[in-house]
Amino acid sequence: MKSLFFMFVGVAHLLSLNSGKAIYKNDISQRTFQEIKNEIASYEDVAKAIINLAVYGKYQNRSYERLGFLVDTVGPRLSGSKNLEKAIQIMYQNLQQDGLENVHLEPVKVPHWEREEESAVMLLPRIHKMAILGLGSSIGTPPGGITAEVLVVTSFDELQRRASEARGKIIVYNQPYTSYGITVQYRHQGAVEAAKVGAVASLIRSVASFSIYSPHTGIQEYQDGVPKIPTACITVEDAEMMSRMASRGSKIVIHLEMGAKTYPDTDSFNTVAEITGSKYPEQVVLISGHLDSWDVGQGALDDGGGAVISWEALSLVKDLGVLKRKLCLVKGSLSTLSLMLYLK
Amino acid sequence: MKSLFFMFVGVAHLLSLNSGKAIYKNDISQRTFQEIKNEIASYEDVAKAIINLAVYGKYQNRSYERLGFLVDTVGPRLSGSKNLEKAIQIMYQNLQQDGLENVHLEPVKVPHWEREEESAVMLLPRIHKMAILGLGSSIGTPPGGITAEVLVVTSFDELQRRASEARGKIIVYNQPYTSYGITVQYRHQGAVEAAKVGAVASLIRSVASFSIYSPHTGIQEYQDGVPKIPTACITVEDAEMMSRMASRGSKIVIHLEMGAKTYPDTDSFNTVAEITGSKYPEQVVLISGHLDSWDVGQGALDDGGGAVISWEALSLVKDLGVLKRKLCLVKGSLSTLSLMLYLK
Numbered sequence: 122m123k124s125l126f127f128m129f130v131g132v133a134h135l136l137s138l139n140s141g142k143a144i145y146k147n148d149i150s151q152r153t154f155q156e157i158k159n160e161i162a163s164y165e166d167v168a169k170a171i172i173n174l175a176v177y178g179k180y181q182n183r184s185y186e187r188l189g190f191l192v193d194t195v196g197p198r199l200s201g202s203k204n205l206e207k208a209i210q211i212m213y214q215n216l217q218q219d220g221l222e223n224v225h226l227e228p229v230k231v232p233h234w235e236r237e238e239e240s241a242v243m244l245l246p247r248i249h250k251m252a253i254l255g256l257g258s259s260i261g262t263p264p265g266g267i268t269a270e271v272l273v274v275t276s277f278d279e280l281q282r283r284a285s286e287a288r289g290k291i292i293v294y295n296q297p298y299t300s301y302g303i304t305v306q307y308r309h310q311g312a313v314e315a316a317k318v319g320a321v322a323s324l325i326r327s328v329a330s331f332s333i334y335s336p337h338t339g340i341q342e343y344q345d346g347v348p349k350i351p352t353a354c355i356t357v358e359d360a361e362m363m364s365r366m367a368s369r370g371s372k373i374v375i376h377l378e379m380g381a382k383t384y385p386d387t388d389s390f391n392t393v394a395e396i397t398g399s400k401y402p403e404q405v406v407l408i409s410g411h412l413d414s415w416d417v418g419q420g421a422l423d424d425g426g427g428a429v430i431s432w433e434a435l436s437l438v439k440d441l442g443v444l445k446r447k448l449c450l451v452k453g454s455l456s457t458l459s460l461m462l463y464l465k
Numbered sequence: 466m467k468s469l470f471f472m473f474v475g476v477a478h479l480l481s482l483n484s485g486k487a488i489y490k491n492d493i494s495q496r497t498f499q500e501i502k503n504e505i506a507s508y509e510d511v512a513k514a515i516i517n518l519a520v521y522g523k524y525q526n527r528s529y530e531r532l533g534f535l536v537d538t539v540g541p542r543l544s545g546s547k548n549l550e551k552a553i554q555i556m557y558q559n560l561q562q563d564g565l566e567n568v569h570l571e572p573v574k575v576p577h578w579e580r581e582e583e584s585a586v587m588l589l590p591r592i593h594k595m596a597i598l599g600l601g602s603s604i605g606t607p608p609g610g611i612t613a614e615v616l617v618v619t620s621f622d623e624l625q626r627r628a629s630e631a632r633g634k635i636i637v638y639n640q641p642y643t644s645y646g647i648t649v650q651y652r653h654q655g656a657v658e659a660a661k662v663g664a665v666a667s668l669i670r671s672v673a674s675f676s677i678y679s680p681h682t683g684i685q686e687y688q689d690g691v692p693k694i695p696t697a698c699i700t701v702e703d704a705e706m707m708s709r710m711a712s713r714g715s716k717i718v719i720h721l722e723m724g725a726k727t728y729p730d731t732d733s734f735n736t737v738a739e740i741t742g743s744k745y746p747e748q749v750v751l752i753s754g755h756l757d758s759w760d761v762g763q764g765a766l767d768d769g770g771g772a773v774i775s776w777e778a779l780s781l782v783k784d785l786g787v788l789k790r791k792l793c794l795v796k797g798s799l800s801t802l803s804l805m806l807y808l809k
Binding site: 190418 | 533534536537538539540590591593676677678679702706709710713762763
C-alpha cells in the first residue's frame with residue numbers, strides 16, 4: 122500500500138499495554154523533507170477554509186454538539202461494555218449520514234475487565250472510609266476482602282530498602298508527583314514491585330498534581346512469574362495522611378475489598394470510513410483514535426474529544442471538496458497492535 | 466468590660482445561619498485612629514520575633530504538625546458528632562499543656578444534623594448514578610425516596626418564568642458560577658424557591674469554579690411558611706449534562722433518596738484560654754474560631770487551619786513573654802450568636 126501516515130490521535134486501547142504513538146512512514150517516492158514541507162505549506166488556503174467552516178461558518182460548534190450528544194447518550198465506554206458497542210453504532214450511523222465512503226465495521230477482539238464493587242476502610246489508627254478506584258486489569262480480593270497492616274513508602278528505592286518489612290502488608294505508595302511520565306510508573310508497576318517483596322495488595326497515590334479527594338484510575342501491568350495482587354489508587358489526601366501517621370509511629374490497618382474481574386476478550390468492531398482524493402487516490406492519509414473510555418468518567422476525554430475531532434475532520438474535508446489523497450478514518454475498540462494488523 | 470476586639474477567624478458555626486464577620490469596637494479611651502496605628506507600628510519588633518519563632522525558630526512547622534495531628538486523629542468534626550467532642554478534648558488538653566491561664570470549657574448547645582445514606586440515580590434518558598451531597602439542614606426524602614421528572618433552570622428568574630412547569634418536579638439549578646458570594650444564594654435559597662412553586666426536591670450545581678466530578682456540601686436555609694423539601698448538591702458535570710439533555714428536549718427523570726435527619730440540639734463546649742498582659746491587664750484582645758468542620762472532608766479547612774493558627778498565636782506570644790493586654794482565646798462549637806452571648 123502506497124501510504125503517507127499521519128496519526129494525530131493516540132490509538133492506545135485503555136486496557137492494552139501500549140501507549141499511543143505517532144507513526145511516520147516516508148512516502149515511497151523518496152521525497153525530501155523540504156518537498157513535503159512545501160506541499161504542506163501549499164495547503165494554507167485549504168487549512169483556513171477548514172478553520173472557517175468549523176469555527177465561524179455553517180458547522181460552528183458542531184463537533185462540540187456531537188461530542189455532547191455522544192457522551193450524554195452513551196456515558197462511559199469501557200472496552201467490553203455494552204456502552205462501547207452503543208457508541209460504535211452511533212459513530213457508524215453518523216459516518217453514513219455524513220455521506221462518507223466505504224463506511225463499515227471490522228470485527229476485533231477487545232479486553233473485558235469490570236471493577237464491580239470496591240471499598241477500603243482504615244481500621245487503625247481510626248475508622249476512616251477511603252475513596253479508592255481499582256486499577257484496570259487488577260484482580261479482585263478474595264471474598265470477604267483483605268485486612269492487613271500498611272507499609273507506607275515514597276519510592277521504589279524505599280520499598281527495596283524496607284523489603285524485609287513488606288511481607289503480608291498492604292504497600293501504600295505516597296510518591297511525590299513530578300510529571301505524568303515519571304510518576305505513572307508507580308501506577309503501572311506498583312503492584313508487581315509490591316508483590317515481589319511479599320505484599321498482599323498495593324494502594325497507589327493517584328498520579329495527579331491536584332486532588333479534591335478524587336482518586337484516579339488507569340491501567341496497571343502484571344508480570345509473568347510475579348504473583349498477582351489487587352491494586353487500586355487512593356487520593357493524594359489519604360496518601361499524605363498515612364505518611365504522616367506512619368511518621369508518628371502509628372500502626373495503620375486497612376480492610377480492602379475489590380470485586381474486579383477479567384472476562385475473556387469480547388467481540389467488538391473497528392469503524393472505518395473513507396473519502397477518495399482527486400489527485401493521488403492511491404495514497405492514504407490515515408486518521409485514527411479509540412472510542413473507549415474509562416468506566417468512571419463521562420467519556421468526554423481519552424478519547425471522546427479525539428474521536429469526534431477526527432470524525433469531524435473527515436466530514437469537514439468532504440464538505441469542502443478539497444481532498445487530494447484518500448482520507449481514511451479508523452475508529453473503534455482499537456489497540457496499537459490491532460491498528461498494525463489493520464494496516465497490513 | 467474594657468475591651469479591644471480583633472477577630473481574625475470567622476466564627477460562624479457551619480450549621481448556623483450566620484457568616485463570620487470581623488467585629489471592630491473602639492477602645493473606650495477614644496483614641497484617634499492615628500494613635501492606634503502608632504501603637505500597632507511600635508510592635509514591629511514583637512511581630513518579627515513571633516514570625517522568627519514560628520517560621521525559622523524553635524517552633525518551625527509546629528502549627529502544621531498540630532493541625533496534621535488534630536485532623537488525622539479526629540477526622541471530620543460536624544457539630545453534634547462525637548468527633549467534635551474528641552477535638553474539643555484534644556484542644557483543651559493541649560491548651561493546658563502549653564501552660565495557658567484559665568483554660569476551661571463552657572457548656573453550649575449546638576445543632577445536630579446527620580446526612581445518613583444518600584443517592585441519586587438518573588432513570589431517563591439513561592441510567593446514570595450521580596454523585597450528590599445533601600445540604601446541611603436538609604430534610605430527608607420519604608422512605609423509598611422520590612422519583613420525579615426534572616426541570617432544569619439556570620437562574621431564579623427562569624424558575625419564576627417557568628413556575629407553571631415546576632409542580633411535582635425536581636428542580637435542577639445549573640446556575641453559572643460568578644463569585645462565591647453571589648452564586649451561593651442558589652445553595653442557601655434553592656430549596657425554598659423551588660418549594661414555593663410546588664417542586665418536590667431541588668438539586669443545586671455545586672458552588673464551585675471547578676469540579677472533578679466532585680459535589681460540594683454546605684448550609685441551606687428553610688423559610689417559615691414554605692414547605693420543606695429535600696435538597697442536595699450535584700456536580701458541575703451532571704448539571705451541565707442535564708442542561709444539554711433538556712435543551713435537546715429529552716425527558717429527565719431522577720430517583721432521589723436521602724436519609725438526612727435533624728436531631729435535637731446537642732450539648733457541647735466552647736474552649737477558653739487566656740494570658741494576662743503586663744501593662745494593660747484589664748484590656749482584652751479576643752481571638753476566636755470554630756472547631757467544627759463538614760462531615761465529608763478532612764476537617765483541615767473551615768476551620769481546622771484557623772483553629773490551630775489562633776491556638777498557636779496564644780502559645781507563641783506566651784513563650785515570647787511580650788504581652789501587654791490580656792489575650793483571650795475562645796474556641797469551640799460556637800456560632801456568632803453564642804460568641805455574642807459569651808462577650809456579655
